[in-house]
Amino acid sequence: MPTVSQTKSRRSRSLRQLVYSQFLRSSLIPIFVIEVALLLLYFGITHYIAERNIRIALDSAKLNIAELAIAEVHVIDEHLTAIERVGSVLQAHHQYLFTHFDHVMVANEPDFETAENGAWVKKGGEGASLYYSAETIIGSEQLEKAVKTEEMDPLLQQVVDQHDSIVAAYFNSWDNMNRLYPYIDNVADQYGPHINMEDYNFYYLADAKHNPDRKPVWTNAYLDPAGQGWMISNIFPIYRGDFLEGVSGLDITLPQVTQTLESLSLPWQSGAMILDDTGTVLSMTPEIEVLLGIQELTTHEYNEVITETIVKPWQFNLYQNDSDSSQLLKQALQKAKVSGPQEFELNGEGYILVVNGIETTNWLLVMVTPKAVVFEEIYHQRRISSQIGYAAIAFMVLFYLMFFVYLMLRSRQLANKIVEPIAKLSQMVHDAVHSSEKPGKQPVNLDVAELDYLADIHRQLSEANHIYQSMVKEVTRKNAQLERISETDSLTQLNNRLKLDRSLAQEVKRAERYGEKFSVIMLDLDHFKRVNDNFGHQVGDSVLIELAELIKAQVRESDIVGRWGGEEFMVICPNTAKEQGALLAEKLHRRVEANHFSTVGKQTASFGVSGYRAGDNVESLVERADVALYRAKANGRNRIEIEHL
Numbered sequence: 329m330p331t332v333s334q335t336k337s338r339r340s341r342s343l344r345q346l347v348y349s350q351f352l353r354s355s356l357i358p359i360f361v362i363e364v365a366l367l368l369l370y371f372g373i374t375h376y377i378a379e380r381n382i383r384i385a386l387d388s389a390k391l392n393i394a395e396l397a398i399a400e401v402h403v404i405d406e407h408l409t410a411i412e413r414v415g416s417v418l419q420a421h422h423q424y425l426f427t428h429f430d431h432v433m434v435a436n437e438p439d440f441e442t443a444e445n446g447a448w449v450k451k452g453g454e455g456a457s458l459y460y461s462a463e464t465i466i467g468s469e470q471l472e473k474a475v476k477t478e479e480m481d482p483l484l485q486q487v488v489d490q491h492d493s494i495v496a497a498y499f500n501s502w503d504n505m506n507r508l509y510p511y512i513d514n515v516a517d518q519y520g521p522h523i524n525m526e527d528y529n530f531y532y533l534a535d536a537k538h539n540p541d542r543k544p545v546w547t548n549a550y551l552d553p554a555g556q557g558w559m560i561s562n563i564f565p566i567y568r569g570d571f572l573e574g575v576s577g578l579d580i581t582l583p584q585v586t587q588t589l590e591s592l593s594l595p596w597q598s599g600a601m602i603l604d605d606t607g608t609v610l611s612m613t614p615e616i617e618v619l620l621g622i623q624e625l626t627t628h629e630y631n632e633v634i635t636e637t638i639v640k641p642w643q644f645n646l647y648q649n650d651s652d653s654s655q656l657l658k659q660a661l662q663k664a665k666v667s668g669p670q671e672f673e674l675n676g677e678g679y680i681l682v683v684n685g686i687e688t689t690n691w692l693l694v695m696v697t698p699k700a701v702v703f704e705e706i707y708h709q710r711r712i713s714s715q716i717g718y719a720a721i722a723f724m725v726l727f728y729l730m731f732f733v734y735l736m737l738r739s740r741q742l743a744n745k746i747v748e749p750i751a752k753l754s755q756m757v758h759d760a761v762h763s764s765e766k767p768g769k770q771p772v773n774l775d776v777a778e779l780d781y782l783a784d785i786h787r788q789l790s791e792a793n794h795i796y797q798s799m800v801k802e803v804t805r806k807n808a809q810l811e812r813i814s815e816t817d818s819l820t821q822l823n824n825r826l827k828l829d830r831s832l833a834q835e836v837k838r839a840e841r842y843g844e845k846f847s848v849i850m851l852d853l854d855h856f857k858r859v860n861d862n863f864g865h866q867v868g869d870s871v872l873i874e875l876a877e878l879i880k881a882q883v884r885e886s887d888i889v890g891r892w893g894g895e896e897f898m899v900i901c902p903n904t905a906k907e908q909g910a911l912l913a914e915k916l917h918r919r920v921e922a923n924h925f926s927t928v929g930k931q932t933a934s935f936g937v938s939g940y941r942a943g944d945n946v947e948s949l950v951e952r953a954d955v956a957l958y959r960a961k962a963n964g965r966n967r968i969e970i971e972h973l
């Protein structure tokens with residue numbers, strides 16, 4: 329017998345699934361949606377704030393850097409102006425010397441000699457060194473100049489000794505004389521035999537053609553012939569009247585310029601460089617070296633004599649170097665000149681570039697600031713915000729998983745709480761429907777009031793149903809009893825005429841359908857009237873009862889025996905041909921004849937036998953048996969007659 333759960337419809341969902349899906353819809357999905365929305369909001373807001381902060385910080389950084397750059401330019405400008413002031417003193421002194429050349433008196437004349445290479449130099453090691461190119465013929469004029477310019481030495485010495493940034497002070501004459509402090513021991517070897525002053529920038533830049541205003545002039549970076557490496561010079565012409573006697577100068581090495589640059593208080597790990605008017609990097613801080621991928625020139629190995637101006641290689645020229653970094657810097661620089669601080673990107677890093685002119689020299693101070701440093705704090709904040717966000721996501725996922733498991737368990741519990749009593753109730757109904765047992769009177773406790781109520785109603789219904797079923801059974805039994813009575817002869821307890829008629833009809837149908845044979849025996853006691861007359865009706869009745877039992881005892885179980893009426897009986901023999909029916913009649917005849925009936929003694933009976941023929945009905949079949957019986961009576965009784973063919 330299937331249980332309730334087994335008979336569950338396949339299309340319907342179980343109550344447990346229903347409860348679970350309701351939980352899912354009403355709790356989990358809304359929570360998930362809200363949490364995702366909150367996270368999106370969080371990330372959106374923090375992103376917006378960070379971007380806004382970056383924009384504000386960028387603007388303020390640009391402003392700060394620009395202001396700072398102006399201040400730094402002032403510092404450099406002042407530095408250069410201070411050197412120019414020193415130069416002016418030197419210039420005034422040298423001009424005075426030449427203006428009053430005739431009156432100059434020198435106490436201790438130095439000794440001179442012609443070096444091996446033909447250059448004419450001062451001996452000794454006192455004051456400044458003196459050099460005359462071998463190409464200049466040393467006459468009295470040259471000797472006088474060499475001697476009288478000894479007057480320059482104390483001031484040259486003082487200038488160099490008192491100013492850290494000035495490494496050398498000198499005077500170069502139009503006829504290729506060089507007087508330079510500090511003293512160069514091997515000056516002839518250092519300069520070589522020939523020097524043509526007009527070939528060097530530290531001379532020609534100050535001449536009448538390049539410097540008609542006779543102002544102090546700053547050279548670009550060049551390689552010092554005097555052996556001090558890479559440097560720049562502040563030079564100024566020395567005129568006697570309109571005649572250019574020569575050019576005096578102060579030397580500053582590039583490392584010193586760089587030192588000045590590095591001493592600037594640059595914010596945010598900014599780098600700085602000074603560009604001269606040709607676009608050559610005069611000096612740069614290490615940050616710019618990294619950016620440009622070149623190393624600043626500091627020292628120089630003097631393997632050869634410097635015979636002309638040697639400027640920095642083309643790689644140092646921002647306009648000529650075609651590397652990506654140089655090009656980027658150049659573009660940013662040109663834009664910055666027009667519209668202020670510029671942003672550019674190099675190797676995935678963002679930078680801010682600011683440029684300012686250094687008035688004194690016409691150079692440019694370029695400051696480059698990495699954005700990452702400017703925004704470090706903001707980036708840090710953003711990283712923290714992101715980390716908080718990711719932690720929130722992780723927490724949310726964890727929480728959601730835990731909540732999911734919790735709700736699943738809860739929903740299962742709830743589903744069980746609802747499902748189990750319903751299943752119990754369903755099983756009860758199922759059992760009650762399929763069981764004949766009387767339902768119990770005890771009320772059922774299902775822990776759910778509504779279900780208990782339902783169960784109680786069901787119990788009452790079951791009780792009523794049980795009573796109804798009992799009544800139906802009783803009625804059925806009575807009906808069956810009535811049917812039996814209606815088909816039974818009350819005297820002999822054999823089948824009555826009604827039952828015999830029904831059986832005959834049934835056998836006729838069966839014979840028609842299956843082609844079976846069957847036969848009918850009709851028997852009638854002979855002269856029964858006499859029994860009644862002689863012994864009374866009651867004795868007659870008992871004779872009939874005795875005969876009924878006798879017949880019953882002789883026939884098969886499958887034969888149908890009945891009282892046709894009065895003292896006339898019938899035996900229906902299914903599946904029995906007429907001939908066998910006749911044999912049975914014979915047997916009955918002998919038994920009746922042999923029987924000693926109580927009170928009345930011997931009795932006889934007459935028999936008529938007929939067999940089913942195709943096309944027969946009950947009437948025709950019975951009539952032929954009846955005719956045969958009549959013939960038996962007519963032929964003397966106590967005999968058997970079989971129907972005629």
Ligand SMILES: Nc1nc2c(ncn2[C@@H]2O[C@H](COP(=O)(O)OP(=O)(O)OP(=O)(O)O)[C@@H](O)[C@H]2O)c(=O)[nH]1
Pocket residue numbers: 852853854855856857858860864865866867868869872893894895961965
């Ligand atoms: N005691 C008793 N007698 C019955 C019953 N039914 C019919 N009889 C009698 O049976 C007798 C039948 O008589 P008849 O028809 O003349 O037949 P018979 O005397 O047997 O003569 P045959 O049949 O010609 O040999 C009548 O006297 C009926 O009253 C019954 O139920 N009980």
